[in-house]
Amino acid sequence: MARQLDIPLTGIAAALDALRPWTERAAERARTLGRPVLAAVRVPLDPADDLLAAALACPPGVPRWYLHQPAAGRTWLGLGAVAAVRPGPACALGGLADAWQAWRPLVETDVPEALHWVGGAAFDTGPRLDPWRGWPSAEMWLPRVMFTRDGDEAACTVAVQAVPGQSAAEVWAAAADGWQRWSGVPPERAEDPGARLSAASLARSDGDRRPGTAFEDARDRWMRLVAETASAIRAGRFDKVVLAREEVVPLGRPADIAAALRALGRRYPESGVFALWRGDQCFLGATPERLARVGTGSVEVDCLAGTAPRGRTPAEDARLADWLLHSGKNLHEHSVVREWLRARLAPLCTHLEIPAEPGLKRLANVQHLHTPLAGRLRAGQNILTVADALMPTPALAGSPQKEAMAYIRDREGFDRGWYGGAIGWAGMDGSGEFMVAIRCALVGSVSAHLYAGAGIMGDSDPAAEWEETVLKLRPMKQALGLEVGDDGGES
Known part of the structure; x- marks a missing residue:
């Protein structure tokens, strides 16, 4: 209790x-x-x-x-x-x-x-x-x-x-x-670990890979869309499109939101663990990506695009990191986002500092190419005007933005809602911070809607992009007890 x-x-x-x-x-x-x-x-x-x-x-x-x-x-x-x-x-x-x-x-x-x-x-x-x-x-x-x-x-x-x-x-x-x-309302009872949601009490998720299952059908549909999108990019319609998928899991019992948030904080300490409650729904997640932080005349922005898994050993982890830092597809994807952010921030700033080469941001389950951008804001700018100028970035939508957004609306077949949007705060002096709402789920009384996406380029491999979304869904699945972690326990 x-x-x-x-x-x-x-x-x-x-x-x-x-x-x-x-x-x-x-x-x-x-x-x-x-x-x-x-x-x-x-x-x-x-x-x-x-x-x-x-x-x-x-x-x-x-x-x-x-x-x-x-x-x-x-x-x-x-x-x-x-x-x-x-x-x-x-x-x-x-x-x-x-x-x-x-x-x-x-x-x-x-x-x-x-x-x-x-x-x-x-x-x-x-x-x-x-x-x-x-x-x-x-x-x-x-x-x-x-x-x-x-x-x-x-x-x-x-x-x-x-x-x-x-x-x-x-x-x-x-x-x-x-x-x-x-x-006068007592705190909710914290459920015992044995009473938490388990994959056995829910509909099958990505762990069930048998042909003919709903998982297989969803994967085939998504991979076909990735192939079509990559073809459109090669034809010159886009520079990049970020496709997302929604996985809906019926709940056999109410989700343990407290346990999920605490698990996310333990496993992903470098992320921002967030939750918003609206009616009987809770939108929660652990996002590694800052949209913008504004202080007294200053702004900081994360460019996070390009992904590889973490290795099971230090040697494998280093090999994957080196591959990511030299991957043509991922470096191109990252540069599209970085240059877009530069173009959006430049009119708002008197000065911008952008490293020439990306580094790595390592999380428990994936690692990303990362470039921090920092600048001095012009008079009259605040956290809301900055965040609005950056939403949604090519890391979540694509480039050109308007054309990519129209394509997403037409082809994805579901409402992303606040997934890919922004969560944050604003001070009355114009300061504040917003995080990009990724690695997240919308949990209701009878089902959980989980979201993940991948940046599609002209040379994207549909199978590899699918596996990237599987990795990105894992934090929320483990936190909600829908998937067992690699260490044999629920994270």
Whole structure:
């Protein structure tokens, strides 16, 4: 049983006490301006708090956003929503920038740097189809409660919205009542390892390779599409197209989300482990790829394209790494993405630094060609404008972008939803960080939808591209207990 949330509750109580004078100021400004005003405070917490348990303690209807970066020692958890912004139907993150920044002067707080808007965006702005119905093309919201842990420091930020006509007492009572309704819900029970989902309790997945199975049919269809796409690239229609596939696994029992997220954090510490809950669905994953990080006038972007498996021995691992660093197909694929990123970032920056040759980013199951890009931003740019300019990169869509996107919509046959999109946060000063939502799954009450893709070039081998997606699906399969790890246990 996950422990009771006594320390977070204590932090909330302290924050609510500290919030009283700020609600008075917010209520007065809302009355004067005739529009809503935010109030917020931050109090310290014990860094030993189990933030994942706090996420699972909330009722299903409460918006929840979780990001854990094990290697950096950072964890973020946003609960509830005080304010939210969505773009129009044909816009993504860039359509949020003005509405989000409009809140900046409408905050009563002594810690404006503690206000972090969280959310993300879909891969494509088209209409959402099952299982993504109800998910917007993009959304950012200010959590009612934000827990943050950075190394040995932890804090809790509580925010509330004052609307014209409300008294300060009513504003504060709304904040206190909202938390009291949440805090009466006990944490979910952590299932015993023996009770976790297993391949035996579910429909067959990629582990069943017998001819004539659904696996074989799906592989044949996908390989035919890869061959057709490679032919179109050789004919000059595209430079590159990233094809993805969706694997749907019926669930015999509810997935153990807590166990999955903890397993991903242990096995992939260099990745960003994320989760967003919406209704009875949870979108979760462990992504190795940063879309963009923006600080005070600076931007950092990852170019991650080109993949090889990890070796079972140091010698085999080194051989595979050397092959990847000299693979013509993978180097070409990587250069297409790198040059596209350069072209998109250049108008936003006064200066860009890009290494001449890619290095390696090694994960537990695969290794990628990796080039970090860094630059100084021009005035007026922020994390949302930068992220919008980069979505989706050729690492997830292809090049030319518009033509590749149209081809994907026409040929893939399913809605990627937020797979291939972005997950992240934005500070009111324009800073923030977004991760590319890959190595992920959308888990509902009766099924899990897993996603993986591969960059197709003119000389792509369909069988090799299929095996690449098998490798990329493995992290989520093992974390959810759908596949046994190489060490004989579930990761």
